[in-house]
Amino acid sequence: MRSSRRREGISKLTGQERYVDDLTVEGCWWGMTARSPVARGRIREIRFGRGVDWSEFVVVDHRDIPGANQVRLIELDQPVLASDRVRHVHEPVVLVAHRSRQMCRRAIREIEIVVDPEPAVLDYRIKPTPEQIQYGPDNVFKHLRIEKGDVDRALASAAHVIEGVYETGAQEHVYLEPQGMIAGEEDGVLVVRGSMQCPYYVLNALMHALGRDESHVRVVQTPTGGGFGGKEDFPSNLAVHAALLALKSGRPIKMIYDRSEDMGSTTKRHPSLVRHRSGVDSQGRLVAQDIEMTIDGGAYVTLSPVVLSRGIIHAAGPYACENVRIVGRAVLSNSVPFGAFRGFGAPQSQFANERHMDRIARTIGMDPAELRRRNLIRDGQTTSTGQVISDGTDRVEVLERALCRSGYAQKKEECVSFNAAHPYLRRGVGLAAFYHGSGFTGSGEVYLSSCVDVAGLEDGRIEIRTANTEIGQGTLTIFATIAAERLGLDESQIVIAEPDTARVPNSGPTVASRTAMVVGRLIERACDDLRRTLGLSEADTGQRLRDAIMKWWAEHPDTEPVGHARYESPPGVLWDDQTYRGDAYAAFAWATHVAEVEVDLRTFATRVVGFWAVQEVGRVINQTLARGQIQGGVVQAIGWALMEDCVWDDGAMANAQLTNYIIPTACDVPSIDVEFLENPYPHGAMGAKGIGELPMDGPAPAIVNAVVDALGVEASAIPLTPERLMELVTHG
Amino acid sequence: MLSEAGGQATLLGGTTDLFVHWPERMLDADGVFIDLSGVGALRAHRWEDEALVLGGLTTFWDIIQDERADREMPVLVQAARTVGAVQIQTRGTWAGNIANASPAADGVAALMVRDAVVELTSCDGIETIRLDEFYLGYKQMRLRRDQIITSIRVPRQSCSVERFIKVGTRQAQAISKIGVAIAQSQAGWRIVANSVAPAVCRCRTVERALDDRVPLPHVDALVELLGSDVSPIDDIRSTAAYRRGVLARVLYHELAPLCEWVGPQRGAS
Amino acid sequence: MDECGLVTIELTLNGGCVRLEVDPGERLLDTLRDRLGLKGTKEGCGEGECGACTVLMDGVPVNSCLVPIVQARGKRIETIESVDRAQLSALLDSGATQCGACTPGVVMSAAWVMQHPELLHTHGLRELMAGNLCRCTGYDGIIGGLAAAIEAGLARKSEGEG
Numbered sequence A: 001m002r003s004s005r006r007r008e009g010i011s012k013l014t015g016q017e018r019y020v021d022d023l024t025v026e027g028c029w030w031g032m033t034a035r036s037p038v039a040r041g042r043i044r045e046i047r048f049g050r051g052v053d054w055s056e057f058v059v060v061d062h063r064d065i066p067g068a069n070q071v072r073l074i075e076l077d078q079p080v081l082a083s084d085r086v087r088h089v090h091e092p093v094v095l096v097a098h099r100s101r102q103m104c105r106r107a108i109r110e111i112e113i114v115v116d117p118e119p120a121v122l123d124y125r126i127k128p129t130p131e132q133i134q135y136g137p138d139n140v141f142k143h144l145r146i147e148k149g150d151v152d153r154a155l156a157s158a159a160h161v162i163e164g165v166y167e168t169g170a171q172e173h174v175y176l177e178p179q180g181m182i183a184g185e186e187d188g189v190l191v192v193r194g195s196m197q198c199p200y201y202v203l204n205a206l207m208h209a210l211g212r213d214e215s216h217v218r219v220v221q222t223p224t225g226g227g228f229g230g231k232e233d234f235p236s237n238l239a240v241h242a243a244l245l246a247l248k249s250g251r252p253i254k255m256i257y258d259r260s261e262d263m264g265s266t267t268k269r270h271p272s273l274v275r276h277r278s279g280v281d282s283q284g285r286l287v288a289q290d291i292e293m294t295i296d297g298g299a300y301v302t303l304s305p306v307v308l309s310r311g312i313i314h315a316a317g318p319y320a321c322e323n324v325r326i327v328g329r330a331v332l333s334n335s336v337p338f339g340a341f342r343g344f345g346a347p348q349s350q351f352a353n354e355r356h357m358d359r360i361a362r363t364i365g366m367d368p369a370e371l372r373r374r375n376l377i378r379d380g381q382t383t384s385t386g387q388v389i390s391d392g393t394d395r396v397e398v399l400e401r402a403l404c405r406s407g408y409a410q411k412k413e414e415c416v417s418f419n420a421a422h423p424y425l426r427r428g429v430g431l432a433a434f435y436h437g438s439g440f441t442g443s444g445e446v447y448l449s450s451c452v453d454v455a456g457l458e459d460g461r462i463e464i465r466t467a468n469t470e471i472g473q474g475t476l477t478i479f480a481t482i483a484a485e486r487l488g489l490d491e492s493q494i495v496i497a498e499p500d501t502a503r504v505p506n507s508g509p510t511v512a513s514r515t516a517m518v519v520g521r522l523i524e525r526a527c528d529d530l531r532r533t534l535g536l537s538e539a540d541t542g543q544r545l546r547d548a549i550m551k552w553w554a555e556h557p558d559t560e561p562v563g564h565a566r567y568e569s570p571p572g573v574l575w576d577d578q579t580y581r582g583d584a585y586a587a588f589a590w591a592t593h594v595a596e597v598e599v600d601l602r603t604f605a606t607r608v609v610g611f612w613a614v615q616e617v618g619r620v621i622n623q624t625l626a627r628g629q630i631q632g633g634v635v636q637a638i639g640w641a642l643m644e645d646c647v648w649d650d651g652a653m654a655n656a657q658l659t660n661y662i663i664p665t666a667c668d669v670p671s672i673d674v675e676f677l678e679n680p681y682p683h684g685a686m687g688a689k690g691i692g693e694l695p696m697d698g699p700a701p702a703i704v705n706a707v708v709d710a711l712g713v714e715a716s717a718i719p720l721t722p723e724r725l726m727e728l729v730t731h732g
Numbered sequence B: 001m002l003s004e005a006g007g008q009a010t011l012l013g014g015t016t017d018l019f020v021h022w023p024e025r026m027l028d029a030d031g032v033f034i035d036l037s038g039v040g041a042l043r044a045h046r047w048e049d050e051a052l053v054l055g056g057l058t059t060f061w062d063i064i065q066d067e068r069a070d071r072e073m074p075v076l077v078q079a080a081r082t083v084g085a086v087q088i089q090t091r092g093t094w095a096g097n098i099a100n101a102s103p104a105a106d107g108v109a110a111l112m113v114r115d116a117v118v119e120l121t122s123c124d125g126i127e128t129i130r131l132d133e134f135y136l137g138y139k140q141m142r143l144r145r146d147q148i149i150t151s152i153r154v155p156r157q158s159c160s161v162e163r164f165i166k167v168g169t170r171q172a173q174a175i176s177k178i179g180v181a182i183a184q185s186q187a188g189w190r191i192v193a194n195s196v197a198p199a200v201c202r203c204r205t206v207e208r209a210l211d212d213r214v215p216l217p218h219v220d221a222l223v224e225l226l227g228s229d230v231s232p233i234d235d236i237r238s239t240a241a242y243r244r245g246v247l248a249r250v251l252y253h254e255l256a257p258l259c260e261w262v263g264p265q266r267g268a269s
Numbered sequence C: 001m002d003e004c005g006l007v008t009i010e011l012t013l014n015g016g017c018v019r020l021e022v023d024p025g026e027r028l029l030d031t032l033r034d035r036l037g038l039k040g041t042k043e044g045c046g047e048g049e050c051g052a053c054t055v056l057m058d059g060v061p062v063n064s065c066l067v068p069i070v071q072a073r074g075k076r077i078e079t080i081e082s083v084d085r086a087q088l089s090a091l092l093d094s095g096a097t098q099c100g101a102c103t104p105g106v107v108m109s110a111a112w113v114m115q116h117p118e119l120l121h122t123h124g125l126r127e128l129m130a131g132n133l134c135r136c137t138g139y140d141g142i143i144g145g146l147a148a149a150i151e152a153g154l155a156r157k158s159e160g161e162g
């Protein structure tokens, strides 16, 4: 497969790309946010100090919200601006606007939000006291359950029963471009431009909070400097804030978070606690998996129910086991709401599972690779939800390729002799086998009912209209390749419309590894539909198509030829939301990753010295982009595994600065070796499956497994910082 | 100029400390800023017979680029290369590192281990102070607000051992959780640690033990000696226990190959 | 940065002389972006960590968010706007940019390394690029592209000499 060059690559490399902060808008003022100083309480008073002249400012609070004071998402429990109560530190309460950004900073310091504190939940793992209850009877946002077979019976008769508890911490996205929005009214239409993944989410939130209909609100995505889920749900909040200031001031308003504000007040990956109890037979085959997953949802529901859903569906791993019980809970705590983050619950649950597989292997004395080889799902077998896997992928082959590429067996031997000889360095090798479902969970895609348009332009070129955004992952390039391939055109003949809700249909959010596979497939179908509209057959491509478009315009100068497509579930995909049984995802991507680490027993620092990533992702549409997704995801996961630690202090992130929240630099990671096995998926664009989130799932357990291999201590919580590892090694 | 400002002036060096979060910080800034960068003479460093003389504006990068420094005083180059990343090294100055008085200052550790002397200039004249006598406590030092660090003299005594080991929050662009500089010369052993006390400090108890060749059979022996030299704390980057334990381990493993009285052989006999 | 009076400074920007009025309290980054409209240089953190704001000052990379504009007086400043496209194809092909937010800074550091291949006698590429955080690429695309660009540059040079 050829790899087209990234479409906007030169524009980015030369600094020509214009992000939201780069836009200059005539008459624009700056907006800024005053926030709660405490984790929970009742707002007694808001004091405005004398250090600034308030007549120069526009000030907004909850009383200025024309529609509902609710951020529209799954539930409506999160206020746009707190009115009487706050539920987390940095919760927005008051907004200010001024011509000068520096004056806004001054004004924010002059605002004192006086809160009478109430008992806050600062540790989601501890059962709340009655005074701490803030949601339902027990602070539980969502309960979910998966049942297959008879777990208790299987456990009772298993040759070995192995238990383990695993924990993962919060992770900050650190997209390099902070959150930012510009809002302003243009001819009675409120227009919001900004950094986001999902223009229609933002549109819906604006309509809800502003009490406007679709014809009076418009959302345009600007080139977005990274998202990773952090710009899935959160931008709705900021967009409404900017809009409120714009409406009250009658001017365009720009709100750009600085890094500390961004890190302190926006969503992060859900912390998790997962318990495993597994039964295996004497051959090392899994006969029972009993799993309990709890995630910390933070102060409001936001996306926690669906994160939990994906989490538990992936919790049993890519293994065949006839008796599975998975119980999941998302619970409230008084910290910033945890939100979408690449992998969406699956990295957490698969960290636990893949760590646990190693614990099983050690307990029964089997090589970890062999244990996985015996248990990986074969075609015809079922997942925990009873989904029959029959995609023709050889999952054992994926494992074998990873072992072979990394030289796993030989490395293991080398480590033993190295460790015996070295005074303080210890090496180890670890692996993880895992999978990731592409697209929305269960019936999600059906509910979304996404639409795509493909139009023939007057000059004969083709325009693709979707609401899916380029956030670095390569949407523009991939879409152009898909359409060009389908229509037999050169990619230069393809135009990708700017994601502008006034111009593009709702093709669903840019999340869940769905863009290439699901939306790409819609583009293919819309291309076919365009041909039908033009009276062409599927064989008509290239010049014939161009001619037909030109002819159309000559004959119908007032109507453009458009092809439409709306999502249809692939045949035979059935899911029951009540019982959590059936086909959770239309397709899965499969992978095995191997990590080699070196632990320094002087400093307890772990360095990843080698990393091999083998995955089957359907057909690879663009090698360069796909490799970049894997490498970037692996490195983000290395950070999560070893160094990225949100330090909490009374519900606030104490290290909300890049100098104290540590993500990997070029010196902290090795070169990541990547291999794709390709088994085209018939219902994905050009045979593609999802790829973006997959690489977040495996590296953390592979790395920690390697540390365990090196040291022989059972590490079960990440980030496995040197401090934590020292505790484990010196105190067990 | 400094005295005109009535001791309220802040000097701008490479501003890699002063300008962090500047827009926020500016709101608190009072008084005057005096830019030193116009004073060209402060930038250059020179090799004299007895000492390497760093100017008040000599950057880390200036020393990293000096092959002679790499040959004669590798500890300076090693430490400089661990400071931030290139963009910080090209701007950050040795004098700023000293005057910022952070307990985590890597450059200070390397200078102190080589017995550097700071030269302070004001209207009243020039004062020289040994760097290991310069700090009085957390962010407290013998530098008046009307004084400028005009140079830092690093004696050219040859060292049989000199090195800087940094345990940072990551491999680069990292603040020290622990740093330790080690040197041995005719003057004896020098052990300087950062991030384990209110200011960068010499570990004199350990130095004396090394000079006296006191057997140190295992890490715990060093932990004990260090107990009177350092007083680490828990903070956002690490814990006191980690700092204490890891400083001892790093030192132990560095010293063991160098000193036959450090290590299990001695302990066993 | 409204309150203080303006001062006039001169500097060499991307090869040309500029004379402009600035607020002495502003950062070089602000001057470039807000006064001169050079939006290529990005602010990723304002604390010197991320390197998105990297420019060359008198030929070496610095974080423009940490440079008081008064210290740029009389200096030679080069920004992303001065970079020759022809230099960039290796980075493009290797996947050195994804979201692009770190990219202008990455390119400035890379351009400096390309101009000074002798740095590689003492430094590794990863160490030289460690001041540019990238959250998307995992660095392979950047390091690989830079290595290829340097090789191509050396090859061109030896052809020129040969």
Ligand SMILES: Cc1cc2nc3c(=O)[nH]c(=O)nc-3n(C[C@H](O)[C@H](O)[C@H](O)COP(=O)(O)OP(=O)(O)OC[C@H]3O[C@@H](n4cnc5c(N)ncnc54)[C@H](O)[C@@H]3O)c2cc1C
Pocket (backbone or CB within 6 Å): B010, B011, B012, B013, B014, B015, B016, B017, B018, B019, B020, B036, B056, B057, B082, B083, B084, B085, B088, B091, B092, B093, B094, B095, B096, B097, B098, B099, B100, B104, B105, B106, B107, B147, B148, B149, B150, B173, B174, B175, B176, C047, C048, C049
């Ligand atoms: C991203 C980043 C990473 C960093 N990493 C490290 C690291 O790894 N290790 C480390 O040690 N430091 C690190 N630092 C801190 C900083 O770079 C160093 O402390 C540097 O040496 C400061 O020098 P400067 O010239 O930039 O100081 P400035 O910021 O200019 O000044 C610092 C202080 O010193 C005073 N001062 C400056 N020059 C003089 C003088 N000649 N006489 C009297 N007073 C003076 C100033 O008034 C001010 O109070 C880092 C900083 C950043 C932003």
Ligand code: FES
Pocket (backbone or CB within 6 Å): C042, C043, C044, C045, C046, C047, C048, C049, C050, C051, C052, C053, C054, C063, C064, C065, C066
């Ligand atoms: S913005 Fe200057 S280093 Fe991040």
Ligand code: FES
Pocket (backbone or CB within 6 Å): A176, A225, A226, A472, C096, C097, C098, C099, C100, C101, C102, C103, C133, C134, C135, C136, C137
């Ligand atoms: S390309 Fe997105 S941060 Fe580097």
